[in-house]
Structures are given as structure tokens and as C-alpha cells.
Amino acid sequence: MSETLSGPLSPAGNGAAAPAPLTLSMQGALNRALGEVLEDNPKALIFGEDVGRLGGVFRITDGLQARFGAERVFDTPLAESGILGMSVGLAMAGFHPIPEVQFDGFAYPAVNQIVSQIGRMNYRSRGALPMPIALRVPSFGGIRAPELHGESLESLFVHVPGLKVVSPADPHQAYHLLRLAGSMPDPVIFMEPKARYWQKGPVDPADAGALEGARIVRSGRHLTLIAWGAMVSRCLQVADLAAEDGIEVEVLDLRWLSPIDADGLAESVSRTRRAVVVHEAPRSSGLGAEIAALVTERCFNTLKAPVERVTGFDVPYPSGDLEDEYIPNIDRILFGIQRVLEHRRG
Amino acid sequence: MESPTPADPSELEELYRLLAAVRQLDTAAVRWQRQGIIPGYAPLLGQEAAQVGSGYAVDPTRDFLFPTYRELGVARAVGVDMVEYMATHKATWHGGLYNPATTHFAPIQAVVGGSVLHAVGWAHGQRLAGPGEDGYNVALSYFGDGASSQGDVHEAMNFAAVMKAPVIFFVQNNGWAISVPTERQVAGGSVAARAAGYGMPSLSVDGNDVTAVLEATRQALAHCRDGGGPIVIEARTYRLGPHSTSDDPGRYRSLDEEQSARRSDPLAACEALLRTRFGTPDSFFAGALAAAEAEAEAVRQGLEGLAPRPGSEMFDFVFQEPTPALKAQAAAWRTESEHV
Numbered sequence: 001m002s003e004t005l006s007g008p009l010s011p012a013g014n015g016a017a018a019p020a021p022l023t024l025s026m027q028g029a030l031n032r033a034l035g036e037v038l039e040d041n042p043k044a045l046i047f048g049e050d051v052g053r054l055g056g057v058f059r060i061t062d063g064l065q066a067r068f069g070a071e072r073v074f075d076t077p078l079a080e081s082g083i084l085g086m087s088v089g090l091a092m093a094g095f096h097p098i099p100e101v102q103f104d105g106f107a108y109p110a111v112n113q114i115v116s117q118i119g120r121m122n123y124r125s126r127g128a129l130p131m132p133i134a135l136r137v138p139s140f141g142g143i144r145a146p147e148l149h150g151e152s153l154e155s156l157f158v159h160v161p162g163l164k165v166v167s168p169a170d171p172h173q174a175y176h177l178l179r180l181a182g183s184m185p186d187p188v189i190f191m192e193p194k195a196r197y198w199q200k201g202p203v204d205p206a207d208a209g210a211l212e213g214a215r216i217v218r219s220g221r222h223l224t225l226i227a228w229g230a231m232v233s234r235c236l237q238v239a240d241l242a243a244e245d246g247i248e249v250e251v252l253d254l255r256w257l258s259p260i261d262a263d264g265l266a267e268s269v270s271r272t273r274r275a276v277v278v279h280e281a282p283r284s285s286g287l288g289a290e291i292a293a294l295v296t297e298r299c300f301n302t303l304k305a306p307v308e309r310v311t312g313f314d315v316p317y318p319s320g321d322l323e324d325e326y327i328p329n330i331d332r333i334l335f336g337i338q339r340v341l342e343h344r345r346g
Numbered sequence: 347m348e349s350p351t352p353a354d355p356s357e358l359e360e361l362y363r364l365l366a367a368v369r370q371l372d373t374a375a376v377r378w379q380r381q382g383i384i385p386g387y388a389p390l391l392g393q394e395a396a397q398v399g400s401g402y403a404v405d406p407t408r409d410f411l412f413p414t415y416r417e418l419g420v421a422r423a424v425g426v427d428m429v430e431y432m433a434t435h436k437a438t439w440h441g442g443l444y445n446p447a448t449t450h451f452a453p454i455q456a457v458v459g460g461s462v463l464h465a466v467g468w469a470h471g472q473r474l475a476g477p478g479e480d481g482y483n484v485a486l487s488y489f490g491d492g493a494s495s496q497g498d499v500h501e502a503m504n505f506a507a508v509m510k511a512p513v514i515f516f517v518q519n520n521g522w523a524i525s526v527p528t529e530r531q532v533a534g535g536s537v538a539a540r541a542a543g544y545g546m547p548s549l550s551v552d553g554n555d556v557t558a559v560l561e562a563t564r565q566a567l568a569h570c571r572d573g574g575g576p577i578v579i580e581a582r583t584y585r586l587g588p589h590s591t592s593d594d595p596g597r598y599r600s601l602d603e604e605q606s607a608r609r610s611d612p613l614a615a616c617e618a619l620l621r622t623r624f625g626t627p628d629s630f631f632a633g634a635l636a637a638a639e640a641e642a643e644a645v646r647q648g649l650e651g652l653a654p655r656p657g658s659e660m661f662d663f664v665f666q667e668p669t670p671a672l673k674a675q676a677a678a679w680r681t682e683s684e685h686v
Contacts, residue, residue: 071474076505077504077505077508079501079504079505081463081497081498082463082466082498082501082504082505085462085463085464085498085501085502086463086464086466086467086470087467088463089463089464089465089466089467089468089471089485090467090470090471091467092410092452092464092467092468092471093467093471093472094471095471095474097467112460112498113460113463113498116457116460117457117461117464121453122663122664122665122666123663123664124440124441125441125445125446125447125453125663126439126441126443126445126659126663127662127666128446128448129446129452129453130666132666161664162664162665164665164669184667185666185667186665186666186667259669259670259672260671263670
């Protein structure tokens with residue numbers, strides 16, 4: 001993890017010139033962001049399973065306990081409902097909890113606390129008990145992990161009133177979105193694409209760029225590919241391949257899954273007039289359905305084809321040997337593109 | 347624990363007045379439901395001493411209470427406005443209209459066992475903040491024998507014990523979780539007995555004896571303030587009424603059992619103690635009853651005068667920072683419902 005040496009362990013200089021852009025893995029970027037959130041806000045706390053001495057199973061919290069002490073970065077007993085329920089009480093006591101659930105599938109035992117408590121406490125208390133909780137969840141598949149270590153829970157979370165949901169696609173986004181999520185006064189589910197933890201990329205700490213809504217990662221005029229998390233880089237690969245055939249694909253990184261940037265979607269698709277949404281989660285009632293509805297509501301008169309969905313299947317997330325068959329791959333995304341391009345009105 | 351003998355009558359008289367007020371409010375609430383003033387209510391009849399005795403011991407300016415949906419007696423004892431409290435039962439607002447941040451009385455909790463972990467988190471926060479001159483602020487988590495079956499209660503006790511969080515797990519073992527008796531709910535018959543497994547102390551107390559509950563809670567508070575970590579109090583009591591105004595106990599327990607339980611009425615026990623120990627005159631009890639009746643009547647009037655909240659509040663309190671999508675829904679609702 002040599003890249004972390006240029007990240008979390010180097011103190012941010014006070015009054016120094018703006019730091020130069022860095023090259024960091026997403027792990028390093030997240031780690032750096034967490035360190036700065038703890039520095040900026042003395043009420044911020046990081047806790048979860050193995051996040052202290054070990055630095056987390058993905059090392060996202062590496063070095064933070066040594067730097068900030070075992071009161072601000074601490075290991076909890078192994079119980080996800082306990083971690084999230086405790087977050088509620090700490091928020092009530094004026095702290096800003098940044099808990100980690102070790103893997104996506106382990107959020108299931110905590111659903112009561114996330115859905116019935118964290119998502120509702122501000123409402124139930126008529127705004128008297130805000131829940132500034134940024135829940136980090138290593139998410140999605142692609143690492144040949146055991147069962148329930150490759151889930152895509154965004155549809156579950158975005159259906160819950162009172163939660164905001166965001167997923168970064170690259171190290172720069174990861175750094176800035178986590179800094180933002182860690183300072184927001186409302187609960188945020190921060191879905192980290194674990195398959196992308198070790199890919200490096202440029203991070204400019206001094207220039208976040210706009211962090212609200214979706215962002216266009218690549219411009220194109222023939223169709224819009226809509227994705228988030230690990231699927232963004234795959235869609236960029238697809239766009240490169242399609243360009244060889246003269247197809248100009250626009251790639252839109254949704255980033256915020258709740259609230260969805262409906263205007264940003266409409267702006268892109270109103271120009272390209274075709275949309276393909278790509279996600280790892282199962283197809284039925286997946287976020288792709290919501291996106292298709294939003295695009296259709298806003299772009300019905302200009303759409304040249306129904307919004308296409310390239311998604312996981314309505315099956316439990318499979319074992320590693322089969323996950324490449326499950327996760328939308330380049331061929332399946334290209335087929336989706338072909339379908340919207342070849343669509344003819346009846 | 348044996349019932350301690352109070353030194354002077356003034357505290358016991360105050361406790362009696364609280365018990366009488368809670369008895370009146372609670373029984374009145376059942377009437378109000380029958381009269382259609384409120385759609386539903388969960389009576390605490392029989393549990394007045396457990397609630398008043400524990401709530402009275404707490405300092406709500408520094409400690410924090412985490413109720414379920416049956417803690418009117420605690421709320422009254424710590425000074426929560428009763429109209430704002432009852433607003434939840436009038437279906438005005440889930441969680442009631444009182445301010446939990448200023449009253450230190452958490453919003454009414456519908457999920458059995460749902461708030462026990464919140465108490466542990468809050469208590470851990472007190473540990474992180476460090477003790478004041480008089481030790482730590484303390485969380486009081488209220489739950490029942492039914493909730494003790496929930497996994498969250500185990501997680502809460504384990505977390506609290508590992509972290510030495512200043513929290514009192516106050517169990518009202520009232521014999522029944524809706525229709526299921528304690529012996530079908532709590533293996534071993536006692537929640538307090540579990541404390542040993544977590545390495546924390548416990549107090550088992552006659553929950554119908556207000557002085558015993560008060561003394562146990564004060565002991566537990568002292569333990570927590572001193573940094574001793576969590577503690578369990580199990581107050582053995584009996585839910586004399588139905589689970590809620592929609593419940594029919596005749597389907598699962600006998601009248602004989604209820605009548606037998608009525609013989610340990612906490613209000614009557616407190617009255618007897620006052621009369622035998624201090625010779626408190628009839629006029630005191632008549633005065634307490636009159637004050638309680640007047641209070642209940644004032645609360646009834648307050649509830650009847652309680653208007654529905656504006657529909658815009660559905661949207662206002664979802665987030666501290668509302669999302670554009672929610673603002674759009676609120677605008678659409680306003681246009682279509684108010685024709686503006």
C-alpha cells in the first residue's frame with residue numbers, strides 16, 4: 001500500500017500552497033478523506049468491525065486509530081444492528097458517526113436500525129434529533145468473494161425515506177464525496193465499489209468540482225450510458241469500443257442514487273435521445289426502472305427508443321465462477337446499445 | 347430488594363401525587379379512546395410505581411430516557427407535557443409533539459426493543475465526553491419482558507458491557523407480551539439473571555413498590571455515574587389492562603388471574619404506607635385525587651383542541667436539508683391538494 005504513504009500519513013499543511021494533484025487508489029483516497037473529516041470535525045467518530053487496529057478488512061481506515069486515538073476510531077463487537085443502533089444514540093448525543101458495515105450483505109441484519117430508526121428519527125422528532133450519520137458500505141460484486149459479499153443494495157436504500165445514497169466511481173470522486181458525506185446533517189449511505197478500491201487515479205484535493213447531482217464522464221451524441229459505482233469504468237471501456245464503430249456514447253455517472261439528478265438525466269438524454277442504464281443489482285424494481293421512468297417522463301417526445309436496461313438478474317448474487325455471467329459485461333452492454341440504436345417505431 | 351423505609355413523608359407524598367396523576371391520565375386515556383377522542387392507546391395500568399419510581403430518580407436536565415410506547419408514567423414523572431405526549435395516541439404525530447432534545451425523553455418508539463441500542467450509543471457518547479463533577483450522565487432504557495427476546499437487546503447489553511457505557515436497562519417485566527406470558531417469553535424467568543453473563547450487576551425489585559423502585563434506580567444511577575458501566579433493573583409488575591385498546595385479554599388469561607394481580611395495586615400500596623407510617627390524613631388523598639382529575643380534564647381539553655398538523659409537515663421533517671425531489675413532491679402535493 002505504498003500509495004497510502006502519500007495519502008493519509010502526510011499532514012495537510014496549514015497555510016501552504018494548494019496541494020498538487022495526487023495519484024491515489026480509491027482506498028487511499030477514502031482513507032485520506034476520512035482522516036480529514038476527523039481532523040475537521042472533533043465530533044466525527046469512526047467505528048465498526050475491525051476498523052481500529054486492523055484498519056478495516058479493506059484498509060480504508062488504515063492508520064486512523066493510531067493517528068486519532070481509540071476513542072475516535074474504535075472497534076465494536078461484531079453486530080451490525082448494534083453498530084447502527086449505537087450510531088443513532090451517538091448522533092443524539094451530538095456526535096457525527098461514520099460507521100462501517102464490513103460488507104454489503106451484512107447490512108441486512110441492521111435493516112431495522114437503518115430503515116426504521118436512522119431514516120426516520122429526524123422526522124419522528126420533528127427535526128429535533130438530526131441523524132448526521134455517514135454509513136460506509138463496501139458494495140457491489142466483482143472480487144470473487146463469499147456469499148453476501150457482493151450485494152448491490154441501492155434499490156433497498158433509495159426506497160427508504162430519510163436516507164441519501166451516493167456511490168463514487170473513481171478516486172477523485174471517492175475523496176470528495178466522502179468528505180462531503182462525512183459533513184452532511186442527514187444520513188448518507190456511502191456505497192463504495194469494492195472492485196475499484198485498488199485502481200489508481202488522479203485526485204485533486206484542492207478542486208472538488210461540482211459534487212451535486214450526476215456528472216458526464218464522457219460526451220457523445222448517439223446515446224447516454226447511465227451507470228454508477230464500478231459500472232462507470234466498464235461503461236467507459238464500452239464507449240471506447242463503440243467509438244471504433246463510429247458510435248459516440250455519452251457516459252453519465254449518476255453518483256447520487258438518492259436523490260437522483262433527474263434534470264441531469266434529462267439534459268443528457270434530451271440531446272442523445274437514447275438511454276441505456278447499467279447496474280449490477282437485480283433487474284426487477286432495480287434503480288434502472290426508476291431511471292427509465294424519470295427519463296421517459298421528461299424525454300418522451302424526443303426519445304427514439306425505450307430506455308434499455310442492462311442489469312444483474314433476478315437471482316441471488318452468484319459464486320465467483322459465475323459472477324462474470326451475472327454482472328453486466330462489455331458484450332451485454334454492447335447488445336443493449338445495439339437494441340436502442342436499431343429500435344424502429346412500430 | 348426490600349422496600350426501604352422513607353425518612354420523611356414529603357417525598358412519598360410527591361410520589362403518591364405522581365402515581366395518582368398517572369393513574370388518572372392512563373385510565374382517562376382509555377375512556378377517551380372509547381369516546382372517540384383518540385384512536386388508540388396502550389395502557390400502563392398496574393405499572394405506575396415502576397414508571398414513576400424510576401422516572402422520579404432521574405435528572406432529566408442531564409440524563410436521557412428512552413421509552414417504548416407505554417411510558418406515560420415516566421414521561422409525566424420527568425415533566426413531559428402530557429398533551430404533547432398524548433399527541434402520538436391522537437394520531438397527530440408519530441413520536442408525539444414534545445421536543446425530545448430539550449426534554450431528554452426520546453421519541454415514542456413503536457419497534458419493541460428498537461431504542462435500547464440508542465440508549466447505549468448515547469451513553470457511550472457520555473463516556474467519550476467524559477464525566478462531569480458528579481460523574482457521568484446516564485441513559486435509561488425502558489423495555490419489557492417481550493422486548494428482551496429481541497436480538498437488539500442482547501447486542502445492546504453486550505455493547506454496553508464491553509464499552510462500560512453508563513446505561514440502566516430498566517425492564518418492566520409485566521407478565522405479558524400482548525398474549526404471551528413471561529414463562530413462554532423469557533427463558534429462566536428473569537431478564538436480570540442474564541446480566542451476570544455480560545459481567546454487569548442487576549437489581550431485581552418489586553415493581554409495584556414505588557419506594558423500592560426509586561431506591562433501586564438511585565443505586566443504579568450512582569453505579570453508572572461512578573463509571574461502573576451498565577446495570578440491569580428488573581421491576582416485576584403486572585399489566586392489569588389490555589396490551590392496547592384494541593386488545594382482548596379475555597382470550598388469553600383468566601379474570602381470576604387479573605383479580606389476584608389487582609391485590610398488589612401500586613397506588614394502594616403507596617397509600618397504605620403513607621397512612622401506616624406517617625398517618626397521612628384522608629384530606630391528602632382526596633386532594634391528590636382532585637388534582638389528578640383536574641389535570642386529566644385539562645389534558646382532555648388540550649387533546650380535543652389539538653388540530654391536525656399541516657400536511658406540509660409530511661415533507662418538512664424528512665431531512666435537515668430537503669432534496670430537490672422531495673421539494674418537487676411537496677410542491678405537487680400543495681398544488682393538487684390545496685388548488686393553489
